[in-house]
Amino acid sequence: xxxxxxxxxxxxxxxxxxxxxxxxxxxxxxxxxxxxxxxxxxxxxxxxxxxxxxxxxxxxxxxxxxxxxxxxxxxxxxxxxxxxxxxxxxxxxxxxxxxxxxxxxxxxxxxxxxxxxxxxxxxxxxxxxxxxxxxxxxxxxxxxxxxxxxxxxxxxxxxxxxxxxxxxxxxxxxxxxxxxxxxxxxxxxxxxxxxxxxxxxxxxxxxxxxxxxxxxxxxxxxxxxxxxxxxxxxxxxxxxxxxxxxxxxxxxxxxxxxxxxxxxxxxxxxxxxxxxxxxxxxxxxxxxxxxxxxxxxxxxxxxxxxxxxxxxxxxxxxxxxxxxxxxxxxxxxxxxxxxxxxxxxxxxxxxxxxxxxxxxxxxxxxxxxxxxxxxxxxxxxxxxxx
Amino acid sequence: xxxxxxxxxxxxxxxxxxxxxxxxxxxxxxxxxxxxxxxxxxxxxxxxxxxxxxxxxxxxxxxxxxxxxxxxxxxxxxxxxxxxxxxxxxxxxxxxxxxxxxxxxxxxxxxxxxxxxxxxxxxxxxxxxxxxxxxxxxxxxxxxxxxxxxxxxxxxxxxxxxxxxxxxxxxxxxxxxxxxxxxxxxxxxxxxxxxxxxxxxxxxxxxxxxxxxxxxxxxxxxxxxxxxxxxxxxxxxxxxxxxxxxxxxxxxxxxxxxxxxxxxxxxxxxxxxxxxxxxxxxxxxxxxxxxxxxxxxxxxxxxxxxxxxxxxxxxxxxxxxxxxxxxxxxxxxxxxxxxxxxxxxxxxxxxxxxxxxxxxxxxxxxxxxxxxxxxxxxxxxxxxxx
Numbered sequence: 001x002x003x004x005x006x007x008x009x010x011x012x013x014x015x016x017x018x019x020x021x022x023x024x025x026x027x028x029x030x031x032x033x034x035x036x037x038x039x040x041x042x043x044x045x046x047x048x049x050x051x052x053x054x055x056x057x058x059x060x061x062x063x064x065x066x067x068x069x070x071x072x073x074x075x076x077x078x079x080x081x082x083x084x085x086x087x088x089x090x091x092x093x094x095x096x097x098x099x100x101x102x103x104x105x106x107x108x109x110x111x112x113x114x115x116x117x118x119x120x121x122x123x124x125x126x127x128x129x130x131x132x133x134x135x136x137x138x139x140x141x142x143x144x145x146x147x148x149x150x151x152x153x154x155x156x157x158x159x160x161x162x163x164x165x166x167x168x169x170x171x172x173x174x175x176x177x178x179x180x181x182x183x184x185x186x187x188x189x190x191x192x193x194x195x196x197x198x199x200x201x202x203x204x205x206x207x208x209x210x211x212x213x214x215x216x217x218x219x220x221x222x223x224x225x226x227x228x229x230x231x232x233x234x235x236x237x238x239x240x241x242x243x244x245x246x247x248x249x250x251x252x253x254x255x256x257x258x259x260x261x262x263x264x265x266x267x268x269x270x271x272x273x274x275x276x277x278x279x280x281x282x283x284x285x286x287x288x289x290x291x292x293x294x295x296x297x298x299x300x301x302x303x304x305x306x307x308x309x310x311x312x313x314x315x316x317x318x319x320x321x322x323x324x325x326x327x328x329x330x331x332x333x334x335x336x337x338x339x340x341x342x343x344x345x346x347x348x349x350x351x352x353x354x355x356x357x358x359x360x361x362x363x364x365x366x367x368x369x370x371x372x373x374x375x376x377x378x379x380x381x382x383x384x385x386x
Numbered sequence: 387x388x389x390x391x392x393x394x395x396x397x398x399x400x401x402x403x404x405x406x407x408x409x410x411x412x413x414x415x416x417x418x419x420x421x422x423x424x425x426x427x428x429x430x431x432x433x434x435x436x437x438x439x440x441x442x443x444x445x446x447x448x449x450x451x452x453x454x455x456x457x458x459x460x461x462x463x464x465x466x467x468x469x470x471x472x473x474x475x476x477x478x479x480x481x482x483x484x485x486x487x488x489x490x491x492x493x494x495x496x497x498x499x500x501x502x503x504x505x506x507x508x509x510x511x512x513x514x515x516x517x518x519x520x521x522x523x524x525x526x527x528x529x530x531x532x533x534x535x536x537x538x539x540x541x542x543x544x545x546x547x548x549x550x551x552x553x554x555x556x557x558x559x560x561x562x563x564x565x566x567x568x569x570x571x572x573x574x575x576x577x578x579x580x581x582x583x584x585x586x587x588x589x590x591x592x593x594x595x596x597x598x599x600x601x602x603x604x605x606x607x608x609x610x611x612x613x614x615x616x617x618x619x620x621x622x623x624x625x626x627x628x629x630x631x632x633x634x635x636x637x638x639x640x641x642x643x644x645x646x647x648x649x650x651x652x653x654x655x656x657x658x659x660x661x662x663x664x665x666x667x668x669x670x671x672x673x674x675x676x677x678x679x680x681x682x683x684x685x686x687x688x689x690x691x692x693x694x695x696x697x698x699x700x701x702x703x704x705x706x707x708x709x710x711x712x713x714x715x716x717x718x719x720x721x722x723x724x725x726x727x728x729x730x731x732x733x734x735x736x737x738x739x740x741x742x743x744x745x746x747x748x749x750x751x752x753x754x755x756x757x758x759x760x761x762x763x764x765x766x767x768x769x770x771x772x
Contacts, residue, residue, distance in 0.1 A: 001708055013406060020403045020426045023711065023724030023736070040406045040428050281719060294708075296716040303689060303741075322387055322680075325409065330682040333667060338409035350409070355689075 001293045002027065004058045005037070006049050007068025010339035010348070011269045011285075012037035014277070015068075018285040024293055028068075029058045036339040037068070052076055059085035066247055066292045067268050070098045071146065088196070088246035088292040089267045096243045097267040100177050101144040107262055110242060112235060114262050115254075116180040119144070122173050126166045128159030135180045141165050144175040153213055155181060182261060184254040188224055189272030190236035193248045193287040196294050200240055201287065203280060203300045205232035208252070208272050211378050214348075215271045219363065220279060220307040228253075231260050239265065248273065248288040271311070271351075276300075278335045278353040279307035304355035310366040312350040312375040314343035327372040328352070333362075334369030343374065387679045388413065390444045391423070392435050393454025396725035396734070397655045397671075398423035400663070401454075404671040410679055414454075415444045422725040423454065438462055445471035452633060452678045453654050456484045457532065474582070474632035474678040475653045482629045483653040486563050487530040493648055496628060498621060500648050501640075502566040505530070508556045514545030521566045527551050530561040539599055541567060568647060570640040574610055575658030576622035579634045579673040582680050586626055587673065589666060589686045591618035594638070594658050597764050600734075601657045605749065606665060606693040614639075617646050625651065634659065634674040657697070657737075662686075664721045664739040665693035690741035696752040698736040698761040700729035713758040714738070719748075720755030729760065 001024050005012045008030030016037055019026045029045050030038035038044045043061075047054025050073045059065055064086040077091040087094075096103040101119040108114060116135060120126045132139065141162065143152040156162045169176050187210060192202045207222025208215055221229075236251045239262075243249075250270030252263040273284035282290075282298030290297050321343075328336055338350035350373070354365035371377050387410050391398045394416030402423055405412045415431050416424035424430045429447075433440025436459045445451055450472040463477040473480075482489040487505040494500060502521060506512045518525065527548065529538040542548045555562050573596060577589045593608025594601055607615075622637040625648075629635075636656030638649040659670035668676075668684030676683050707729075714722055724736035736759070740751035757763050 001711075016426075017403050017406045020399060020726075021721075021723045022715075023722075023726055025425065025726075039411065040402075042426050042428060290715060295712050298715065299718055325387075326681050329676060329684065332685055335407075336409075337407045340406075340409055340411075 001025070002062040003289065003292055004062035004065035005029065005068055006055070006058070006065060006072060007031075008035035008037035008041065008044065009068050010036045010341075010350075012068040013040060013339060014269065014274075014285045014337065015066075015289060016041055018283060019289055022286065022289055022293075022295070024289055027058060027061050029054055036341055039340045049073065050076065055080060064088055064292055066288070067094070069268070070094065070266070072098065074098055089249075090244070090246070093243045093245045094267055096239075097249075097265045099145050099175075100142055100264070101175050103265055104177060104179075106242070107239070110238075112238065112262060113260055115140075115182045118178045120166065120170070120176040120178065122170045122175065126163070126170065126176070128162035128166070131162065131178055132159050135178060138181050140179040140181050141169075142177040142179065143169055144177050146174075151213070182254060182256050184256055184261075186223065186255045187263070188222075188228060188232055188253040188255060188260070189218070189270065190232040190251045190253060191248065191270060191273045191276075191284060192233075192236045192240050192251075193284070193291050193297055193300075194240045194245050195291045195297055196246055198241070199297060200237055201282075201297045201300045202233045202237060203273065203276055203284070204302060205229045205253075206272055206275065214311075216311055216378060217363070217366070218272050218275050218309040219359065220275050220302065220309075222359075228255055228260060235260065235262065243267075247291045248284050274337065274351050275307045275309035275353055277337060279304055279309075279355045304362075305357045306359040306362045307353065307355045308359070308363040308366040309351055309353050310363075310370045310375075311348055312338075312352060312370045312373050314345050314347040314349055315374045315376045316345050324372070324374045328369040331365060331369040331372060333365050336369065336373075349373075349375070387411070388448040389675065389678055390448035390451035391415065391454055392441070392444070392451060392458060393417075394421035394423035394427065394430065395454050396422045396727075396736075398454040399426055399725055400655065400660075400671045400723065401452075401675060402427055404669060405675055408672065408675055408679075408681075410675055413444060413447050415440060422727055425726045435459065436462065441466060450474055450678055452674070453480070455654070456480065456652070458484065460484055475635075476630070476632070479629045479631045480653055482625075483635075483651045485531050485561075486528055486650070487561050489651055490563060490565075492628070493625070496624075498624065498648060499646055501526075501568045504564045506552065506556070506562040506564065508559050508561065512549070512552045512556065512562070514548035514552070517548065517564055518545050521564060524567050526565040526567050527555075528563040528565065529555055530563050532560075537599070568640060568642050570642055570647075572609065572641045573649070574608075574614060574618055574639040574641060574646070575604070575656065576618040576637045576639060577634065577656060577659045577662075577670060578619075578622045578626050578637075579670070579677050579683055579686075580626045580631050581677045581683055582632055584627070585683060586623055587668075587683045587686045588619045588623060589659065589662055589670070590688060591615045591639075592658055592661065600697075602697055602764060603749070603752070604658050604661050604695040605745065606661055606688065606695075608745075614641055614646060621646065621648065629653075633677045634670050660723065660737050661693045661695035661739055663723060665690055665695075665741045690748075691743045692745040692748045693739065693741045694745070694749040694752040695737055695739045696749075696756045696761075697734055698724075698738060698756045698759050700731050700733040700735055701760045701762045702731050710758070710760045714755040717751060717755040717758060719751050722755065722759075735759075735761070
């Protein structure tokens with residue numbers, strides 16, 4: 001079985017690690033030979049995800065193709081699918097991870113819990129004053145497509161700011177999603193994997209901490225309440241069936257005073273699931289590959305009472321050299337997962353997993369290793385677990 | 387950090403899987419582009435381990451080189467080392483894994499427990515009658531170099547057979563090791579990893595089952611007695627220091643009525659340590675890479691009360707296709723590790739690990755998945771655990 005991967009970032013890199021053990025050969029489509037996965041891949045095609053010739057070459061060389069990211073051209077993919085190439089997830093499912101406006105509309109149509117929203121295509125006049133009257137200030141403006149890790153998301157305080165941001169996006173031909181800024185108590189993520197035959201497995205709902213839209217740490221079980229754990233998994237299962245995803249799907253959730261609200265969807269292995277590499281009987285990467293390759297899904301049992309996963313970012317001074325790696329690996333029980341990237345400030349270089357019986361200890365271990373590698377300890381990290 | 391690997395079999399393949407997460411780039415020296423590790427490696431040089439030009443190319447492109455197997459030319463390696471290239475383990479240590487006569491002599495000199503033995507270089511006359519009088523019949527004849535998985539090992543019943551086997555080996559210029567055939571109760575393996583700085587970590591001593599010299603299953607903790615566990619680890623630590631190995635070293639041990647006897651040494655990740663991929667905080671592959679790359683060693687805590695590891699062999703009828711893979715992965719809790727090899731009868735294609743609380747259950751899980759993949763269930767497998 002040969003599987004193609006569109007994109008060659010860290011998710012593709014970690015898919016390759018697990019593909020080897022399953023005997024699955026992979027071909028990655030990399031924008032550059034220096035991409036994290038291209039550095040370790042046996043087979044890489046160099047090309048943009050919007051490059052028809054490169055995509056055809058990839059699809060021709062594999063049985064089925066999956067994704068490292070959602071910055072893809074859905075029309076082009078649908079065209080290739082119509083020609084007989086297989087994609088998992090299919091472009092018709094992937095739409096809801098690519099396009100936030102389509103996602104919000106679908107979820108609203110099915111009564112799933114989301115914040116109040118409205119969609120402004122470039123040809124729909126936007127009036128900050130009336131929108132502000134509906135949603136209150138501040139409100140959230142998102143570009144419907146192309147954003148990730150907080151990019152393409154704007155929180156604006158008044159109609160002038162709103163008009164300016166939407167004007168710029170509309171001028172660039174970008175559809176805009178307006179959302180109420182909902183006061184949140186914490187953030188969770190629900191991770192599931194769906195097979196071609198419709199079977200679904202779910203990992204436990206986890207607590208995530210973001211700063212400026214970027215995930216900094218994931219705690220399992222964290223401070224997730226039982227009711228949120230149950231509701232979060234049910235929501236993720238429902239959406240997976242609704243959209244017909246094949247492979248891993250992550251649902252980012254807000255915990256509010258009124259219950260859970262769905263924030264974002266991702267249809268690929270997700271940062272909130274990196275803990276599964278050391279804390280679950282089957283990692284999200286292995287199950288994604290199993291699903292894509294029409295193999296039975298693996299069990300998602302946690303292998304420890306407490307798991308922490310902390311992202312490593314490049315700091316202001318050099319990090320990620322051999323000395324930093326040695327320092328991080330000197331931390332007992334720290335599992336490093338590096339992405340092969342050179343360090344620069346704010347760049348996500350890897351993550352550390354720690355597993356054990358004591359949530360406080362595993363969190364300390366993971367942060368200890370991450371900071372020894374040179375990752376800055378954020379002042380603003382809210383201590384949501386105590 | 388860039389590491390070279392001489393040989394591109396399954397051990398190299400599994401080293402690559404863990405190297406990716408550590409951010410270590412690897413280059414493999416493969417005899418063929420179809421070798422298990424060459425199929426997944428980003429960088430491969432095609433050449434025999436005895437090919438000086440290929441070895442120089444490999445050594446020039448990396449900081450340090452390690453090994454997938456011991457079928458190497460020690461003189462050539464020593465030459466390259468003298469030129470400033472680094473090897474881990476160094477050829478001076480590797481000698482004792484390559485040459486059974488040198489190994490036996492060293493261990494005897496240091497009072498370590500081994501069976502009675504004698505060494506016959508090609509120029510030393512061999513007389514079956516007098517040797518038989520010393521060692522009794524049957525006795526064991528081993529070629530001092532080049533054997534593995536039971537190859538190069540002969541059990542002979544009388545002086546005629548002995549004279550014939552030794553005559554053939556001597557004619558081929560091969561030094562011969564004669565050993566008493568010791569009645570064994572069971573077989574164990576002690577696995578350690580030694581760093582450049584001399585620090586050593588040890589995994590628990592495990593029980594192994596061989597048929598015709600080939601490992602079929604590994605059980606942790608198996609039926610290993612406490613005294614053998616303690617003595618086995620002590621022996622492995624002592625040998626690691628004695629030979630100055632860098633990286634993983636496995637010591638195969640016989641349990642006899644008179645205590646432990648050392649059978650073989652391997653200075654690389656070893657079949658008896660594959661269980662560490664799913665049953666230990668740090669796998670043998672990760673710790674081997676850490677040692678080679680001068681990084682701190684990881685902890686070797688077991689992550690489950692019971693672990694079983696069962697090798698998968700090609701059967702008489704087709705095995706290892708997509709259907710067989712799906713059948714094996716349908717076994718709950720089975721962790722498959724495949725080597726990318728096409729199936730043929732008797733060929734080692736992969737292994738299955740299973741972890742849990744119940745030794746009987748994990749063993750059943752591993753055998754279930756291995757046989758579902760098409761691996762024959764051996765009639766002769768001695769049930770040493772009950």
